[in-house]
Amino acid sequence: MSSKIYLKEPIVSVEWLQNNLVADNLIVLDGTINKVFDASQNQIPGARLFDIKKKFSDTSNPFPSAFPSAEQFQKEARALGINNDSAIVVYDDKGIYSSARVWWLFKAFGYTNVAVLDGGFPAWLKAEYPTESMKLYTGDSGDFEANLQPQFMKFFKDVQDASKNKTHNIIDARSAGRFNCTVPEPREGLRMGTIPNSVNLPFTDLLENGILKSKKDLAKAFYMVADKNDAIIFSCGSGLTACVLALGAEISGYKNISVYDGSWTEWGSLVKG
Numbered sequence: 001m002s003s004k005i006y007l008k009e010p011i012v013s014v015e016w017l018q019n020n021l022v023a024d025n026l027i028v029l030d031g032t033i034n035k036v037f038d039a040s041q042n043q044i045p046g047a048r049l050f051d052i053k054k055k056f057s058d059t060s061n062p063f064p065s066a067f068p069s070a071e072q073f074q075k076e077a078r079a080l081g082i083n084n085d086s087a088i089v090v091y092d093d094k095g096i097y098s099s100a101r102v103w104w105l106f107k108a109f110g111y112t113n114v115a116v117l118d119g120g121f122p123a124w125l126k127a128e129y130p131t132e133s134m135k136l137y138t139g140d141s142g143d144f145e146a147n148l149q150p151q152f153m154k155f156f157k158d159v160q161d162a163s164k165n166k167t168h169n170i171i172d173a174r175s176a177g178r179f180n181c182t183v184p185e186p187r188e189g190l191r192m193g194t195i196p197n198s199v200n201l202p203f204t205d206l207l208e209n210g211i212l213k214s215k216k217d218l219a220k221a222f223y224m225v226a227d228k229n230d231a232i233i234f235s236c237g238s239g240l241t242a243c244v245l246a247l248g249a250e251i252s253g254y255k256n257i258s259v260y261d262g263s264w265t266e267w268g269s270l271v272k273g
Helices: 014-020 070-079 099-108 120-126 156-163 216-222 242-250 263-270
Strands: 026-030 086-092 114-117 170-171 196-202 233-236 257-258
Touching: 086 099, 086 120, 099 170, 099 242, 114 120, 114 216, 156 170, 156 233, 156 263, 216 242, 233 242, 233 263, 242 257
Parallel strands: 026 086, 086 114, 170 196, 170 233, 233 257
Antiparallel strands: none
16 A cells, blocks of 8 residues: 655654655655765665755855756756655754755745654654665656746845845844854855844754754744744855744744845855945
């Protein structure tokens, strides 16, 4: 008997994943940033490496992890055996970090049957669920079709307009120290600063030991910076942790949300302080 699942929430627990690993249409993606294949490392059984940096970014862009074309995304997703009816669960090695970017990329290309693993690989290990040596995917190609949803991603000109005309709430996921310019940017040569008319909500405020806080706590965090019907652009250092805020916002019932792809790395490089 075949069993197919549809993900109703953008987040699933490690217990849920362990119970559903055998589902016919389940695909588990390891979306750990900067991860390279290494057979001595462990993974969740059956996981496939989602290489954000090399396969799912526009590597010709001078800024890191830049949004890929629909053609590129579709080609690389198919190479991982992803189909139009796949149920995708993505995790990373930090808890919830780059996995949210993978989730957001799928949404930006019109795919909703995707969720983030709450707590990621650390939570999986803590629960003492089985692991296996890292394996390269060598199975069949998938039939995944990318269908770009332009409202999910914002680019430099969009954010310039939003900042100047205050058409959107711009919410920055960087730490308070970086937002307030009391600590330097980790990227060498990048100036400190903030996008004008932006506010700060560090992505770490949504997490407790790599696991998302309760719906009530998430709602409270967002209530402090935006109303439910506001148009929101999330920003961060390079477009990764802004997606953690997007994940928390979606769970909290916010609808009109987008991510600034280049984030502070692009803004701080192009706009002189």
